[in-house]
Amino acid sequence: MEEIDVAVLGAGISGLQAARLLRDRFSVRILEARDRVGGRLLNHTFANGDTVDIGGQWIGPGQDRMYRLVEELGAATWPLYDRGDNLLVLDGRSRRYRGTIPRINPLALADLGLAMHRFEKMARGLDPARPWAHRRAAAWDAVTLRSWIDSNCRTRLARQLFAIAVGAVFAAEPDDLSLLHALFYARSGDSLERLLAVTGGAQQDRIHGGTAGLCERMAAQLGDCVQLGSPAKKVKATADGRLRVDYRGGALLCERLIVAIPPNQALRIQFEPELPAWRDQLMQRMPAGSCIKCIARYERPFWRDEQLSGQVTSPAGPVRVSFDNSERGRESGLLMGFLEGDVARHYSGVAPDERRQAVLDCFARFFGERARHPLEYVDKDWSSDPWTRGCYAAFLGPGTWTSYGERLREPNGRIHWAGTESASQWYGYMEGALESAERAAREVQQQLERAGALHV
């Protein structure tokens, strides 16, 4: 049986980064369930050669690790098309606006602005490394984000728009989320405003070759230490204190393990001895969000002719937010829309043709009849993907942060936890995946060096 220093579960961006940080000093192997690297980052190539991210795609200011990685790997970014007017499609009428806040009636606008201001102020007071430690953590974790929105927005429209913003950020409904989790999440990415913004925010930049392309470059550097098609089945402590990892088709022995897969996936691995109750019950309480990413390709981005940005907010949906996802330097126009939360849950069970039709009907309501007839259409339902089972990330419902959260990043013996769901900065984003990889790699390195010193 192969004997190595460190095994990593998952060749998403977090697992790949952890391996990169450790491989100079230690023998490392990544076990990846799929026959590709990238996890929740995935390219789709259209018939004309256009490549588009059908998983996570954006980076923005404050995500320093990601910009550094892009540079290191010799990739390049370009800004999402963000010129012209955005649309708010409400009760069948379209209104144009710029920036993140639509032009709505002054009362609802003030209402929404005040609620967002209050939310941001609460979020700013949180330490994202220790949200449970805030003096109001218990109260904030005892209520849903929906309850908070309902108490803090007086107008129906402000409530709707706040809920859409949440759907776009979490791929979940405000009912699902603990207020504390929503505040933590916003704070961990600086602020809700930054999470919502395009230019200057989390939707600012795309990466040439796609985010999955980054992962492929990382994997190329790592060479044969990345092992595809090898889902881990069982992790067992051996008599000498090491860990034996059984995966489909083989087994290995390692000194330390880094788990860099989503919580709902880690829950499905058998551990021997069993993980303690707190870790298992915590993972039981970290369900994944619900998201279907839909992209239509047109001959050209025709909406730009009418000074439209491609960005739409539409409470009626089913696409509640859309973007101009056209690749820089290519002629095609790509419209991208998210089905999120309850809408994703519904359309996940609907026949592909019917789903496609519903999305294109919606694009036609936004941009006219031409949008109903793309050259190509593709979508990806991440909740149906057996190695992900939901996107963008796991969320914490009420009670979980304060009952279990303190131990979210705590290793279990020689088992260390990475992945964006263990990040304190930019939880849920690629940046968080890198941050968690650095932390887990540091933990492992310290332990292995300490053990090495003892052996000498």
Added chain:
Amino acid sequence: MEEIDVAVLGAGISGLQAARLLRDRFSVRILEARDRVGGRLLNHTFANGDTVDIGGQWIGPGQDRMYRLVEELGAATWPLYDRGDNLLVLDGRSRRYRGTIPRINPLALADLGLAMHRFEKMARGLDPARPWAHRRAAAWDAVTLRSWIDSNCRTRLARQLFAIAVGAVFAAEPDDLSLLHALFYARSGDSLERLLAVTGGAQQDRIHGGTAGLCERMAAQLGDCVQLGSPAKKVKATADGRLRVDYRGGALLCERLIVAIPPNQALRIQFEPELPAWRDQLMQRMPAGSCIKCIARYERPFWRDEQLSGQVTSPAGPVRVSFDNSERGRESGLLMGFLEGDVARHYSGVAPDERRQAVLDCFARFFGERARHPLEYVDKDWSSDPWTRGCYAAFLGPGTWTSYGERLREPNGRIHWAGTESASQWYGYMEGALESAERAAREVQQQLERAGALHV
């Protein structure tokens, strides 16, 4: 490979009952992970021969299936000791009371009574088979039970006592639960009052030989169709439409499968083709409660001398509710206390001796110094048990009933769902486990008979 009509996963009371209902007409096999039957029902035998339920133990009025089963199997029940005074231990002082509502100051008492009245009235309006269909379901599912308690109790004491009641019923904190789930749960067991009551309620009767004894009798009837030590690993649809179940040590082929294990356990089984997103995400959103059941054995039930029932309510805890669990016809006095919700989460990680000491210190505060020195002590942390991972049952947090609940009992092709978490009556109780078994067995029988007719 063995070929049978019906495979059942889990030899808890639900799986056993499903097999009993089907075995006369069809070939049936139960695959049980443990080397015992009973699931969340488990006996402990003390050194003197006293046997006590260290898992689920009570039945009460309205649980007709359970009383019928007890009679069918030739077992007998006896009522829990429910004479003398109950204690409310508050701020270091003990107050005696009778029934379910402690003697507290009139303002808090009226406050608590009104809140419970309001809760019961809302619950009565629900159809427990379709809680999502109530016209206020969306609003009730958008808030935590904590939010509702906080808005509906004006006094701190009423809030505390309502929260203890919830802890005792759900083994969870009011933060964790959707209000709709709490209302559904109460309605599915008739009313909150019935769930809380001893005589006339869900804690009325014990079963001679323990509830696990019932399961053993059921298993004895089923003979070698119960297969122990055989955790299911993978369920795969074969080319001819049947299901192949791979378990540790073997595999079988079946026409239909009944899954009668808790949702968090079913989530860990691999399905091929994969379960649809709605089923997987629903199971991700059904975490188990947190409960440690603790029992101390004394020479005799000395508290009865002081006209105490053994029933205590104590917000300070760690034991927040206790009972006189002495067996009828035996001399020993058995005190039973629950560690629940956050308290269970804390004590799950504490060394056994320290946990024992904390519980006995607490019993001593309730019943005097004698309680500190039992002849024997035993506890069972169900969250640490790898085949259960939490008790009493799975709960649904905000948003889940209305987003996913409608399909809770819907079969997935040839896979049918049983277990108390799929019950509409007495969800979370043994009675619910039997109700779900009847429904799943009926579904399977109808399908197999229809298929049989087609073959003829």
